[in-house]
Every structure is written in structure tokens, then in C-alpha cells.
Amino acid sequence: MKRFVLFATGLFLALTSMASAHSVWINSFESHAHGSHHSMVSLGWGHALPMDDILNSPNGRIAIGEFTLYDPAMNKTDLIKPPCKVEQATASTSDIDLYAADLATQKIALKPQSSAGVYQLSAVSVPSFYTQYVDKKGRQRMALKPKNEVDDIDKVLMAVKFQAFAKSYLTNGAWTDPQPLGHGLEIIPRTDLSNLHVGDLVEVDVLFYGQPLTATAKSIEYITAHSRSFGQSDGFALFSYLMNGRAQFRVQSAGQWMISVNHKDDVTAGGPLKDLVGKADQVYHGASLTFNVN
Template identity: 65%
Template structure:
């Protein structure tokens, strides 16, 4: 158990680094038959389109929300993976076998489906981690908010982590999508349905509904990589976020992911004031995936 907790804490502590696990949504369109359909699944880890499973012992994550939002902003709940123990279903001398549910499902459009942009949205279950010294002077750690733990003498670390993900399905023609209200959110300002290699992609990044921006206190930026560019070499494109805005040029066809991470302190007068007494810092990550033709 301690090993698992340490692994989870490491994932949280690295949430603002390039090595952190990311949560993303895969959306692959098929136009072989009309009306078209899309295969939708979740991604977790580092490598598009699939890297790890959500219930991996080295870094588990659960879903609080997984939805499809139509052009009129009506929401439909999507199938979410069932909670799992994370234990192997089979083991041998050379390997362990784990069952993984990545929420694979088919969204089949009907004749007369509304034109516009359909947004796929996911949010992880918030994770809390508190490391502390108890009244007997022993170091402890629990996956709970600080206010739910008794016998604390000294708090060493008290954090909350949550991940958000978005992707899109365009029917008929592109329209700029509305913000969905994620705590940390990437909003495209470019038509993602007809991108070609070399095109400029512009996005807006919001933190609690307000533009995120690079400052002397916190250097905010997005990264972008693709299964066909950067991923195999372990690098990403980089763009500072200024007054909420960032941009880059896609370098190749294939699936791309834009990511952003943000760490903020909990203060009595800030956007995280509801976490006073629960956590001292919040780490959040957001992703946006799309395909370049």
C-alpha cells in the first residue's frame, strides 16, 4: 500500500512536469458508411493513442464525469469504466495480467443529426494527498483532504489533483465551441476539422473561467505533440500562454494532443478558497486532442 501511495504522490507532485501522466480522449471518425460514426475511448499515460490503463497500480485514476455535449450544449452521459481494484487478474513468473476498461464506445450519428461541433468532455475524480507527522511523531500519508484526518501534529504536504480532457466531432461545419466550465480548460480558436500539416492552431486557456497567463511567479505554457511528431523522440512543441492565448503550427498528419498543467496555492480570497482547510495547493492538468489530415 505504501508503494502505491508513494507512486500516486509522485504522479501528483510531477503534475506540472513533462513526465506527468495525462488523461485524454480518443475520437476516431469513420465515414465508410453514412451517416458516419465515431469510436471514442480514453487515454491515460504518455503515448498516443494508448499507453496505460486507468486502474494501473503505478498511477490510477477514476472518472467523475464523461459526457457528450451537442451543438446546442445538451449533455448526454457516456459509459464510464467501472471502479476496479487494480489487482492483476492473472499472474505468472514473468508477468502480471491486468484487465483494462478504457471506455471504448461507438457514437453513431443518425440522419438529421444537428450540424455543428460535438464536444467530448471528461473530468477525473479529485484526488487528495496529505503527508503529515502524527501526534506520536511518526510520518504518515493518506489519500484524504486534511480536514478528514485526525491526530495531525504537523502537515508536510497537502494537495488536490484533478485532470480534464476534451475532444471534438464536427458535423456539417465547424463552429467555435463554448467553454464547458472545467477548472482548467483548453478552448480551440481554430477550425480543427480541416487541419493540414503546417497550419496554425490557436487556443485559449482558462483557469476557473479566467485567462491563464505567464507571469514572473508562474511560467504558464502549453505543449503539443503527435504520434507522428515528437512522441517517439520524447519531445513536444512549446508555447507560452499570454493573456490566455497560445499557438503553434502542426508539423504532420495524425492524432495530436495539446496539454497544459497548472499549480496554484489555496488562499482565502482566491478561486480555490473553497479548499481552505482541505489542501494547501492544487495541481490540475487539461488536454485537447484532434486529428490532422
């Protein structure tokens, strides 16, 4: 029973994290000091920009499956990923536990001959499956795997998949509209994010498996946007409905901003999630996009 409670608690935290704005995101801060052009890049996890928790925290972790840089021609370079094994305290006292923090911090340095255009930073989490079921002895169980990989199911109570996606940008020269990366849930900017100022309008498209995500009577779809200097410290965010896959808002302050979107959908034989038939009944996706305002 204790093991089931622990699994159920983990599942509850994973699924309710979307409602409480628990996110994974990419930090990207450009520098032109001393004539160079580079970006300091890292990953964020939790609630507060730019750093909130380590990705492999014992209080709740996320495993990064892909961390990639796409150049303007869409050529891929693998970036350094953080470890996914749960971190153990390296020191402990009566007051504190000390953890090593690997946020995948790295420097992306452009060269004089670097291609002009937009470089896309992409992070994709390892898919997580959760199957809650009654086994053949009548006991409620939880398995961290797809339901087709569980042998002793008598009745499925819940079978879900969760995955998170994150994006940011590095611009060399003039901004060009970035191409979709094919994320399951993807935010695509339709505004030049390389030279934003307070009061500018930011417009984005949101795609769910390549199709525009839109608010309907079945599901109210929307984005939220917040910054360290607007909303974050008070626990609120800007809100914009998605209509025909598009939403917009005006940035209210300088600094780093993050746009977030979450979506739940059912797995059906004729839908975009048909490859998951037999593995999961619902899919939860989260996506983020980060940028900086002058």
C-alpha cells in the same frame, strides 16, 4: 513505516507525472464509411497516443468521475465510464501478467436529423487529495483525504488536491467555436479543428477557473503539443507560452495530436480556489485536448 513509504511513493508519482507528461486524454476518430457518420471514442492514460496503459492499472491509476458528450446546444449525455477499482491480473505466467483493458471504448453514431455543429467530449477525473502531516505522537503520516478530514494532525507538511480534465470533438457539418465547459483547467480551441492540414496554425485559449491563464514572473505558463508522428517517439514536444490566456503552434505532421497544459496554484481565501480553504493548500490541475490532422 512501510505504509507511509507506499503512500509517499504514490503521491510522488501522482505529482511528478505532470512533469513527465503523464496525462489522461480522449481518443475520437470519425468515420464516414458506407454513408454513416460516427466516431469511435475511448480514453487514454499515460504517455503515448493513442493507448499507453489501462486507467485502473496497478502501476498507477486515475478514476474518471465524469465522461460526457455535449451537443451543439450544450445538452449533456453521459458516456460509458471505465471501472476505477484497481485491475487484477486475469492470468499470470513466469513471463507476463494479463489484464483486462476497459478504455471506455464506445461508438457515437450521428443520425440524419442530428443537430449541426460541434459535439464536445469531456472527461473529468475524481479529485484526489493528499495530506502529509506529523501526527500528535510525532510520526510522519500520509492520508488520501483533505486535511480537514484528518483527526490527529499536529503539523501539516503538505496538503494538495489533484484533478485532470480532457476534451475532444466530433463535428457535424460546419465548425463553430465551442463554448467553455467550466473545467477547472480548460483548453478551448480558436481554430477549426475539423479540417486541419500539415502546416496549419492552431490557436487555443486556456482558462483557469474561467480566467485566462498567463505567464508571469511568478509562474511560467505554457502548453505543449505532440503527435505519434511528431515528437512522441523521441520524447519531445512543441512549446508555446501562454500570454493573456492564448497560445499557438503549427502542426508538423498528419495524425492524432494532443495539447497539454499543467498548472499549480495556491489556495487562498480570496482566490478562485477559496472553496478549498481548510481542505488543501495547493491545487495541481492537468488538461488535454486531442484532435486529428489530415
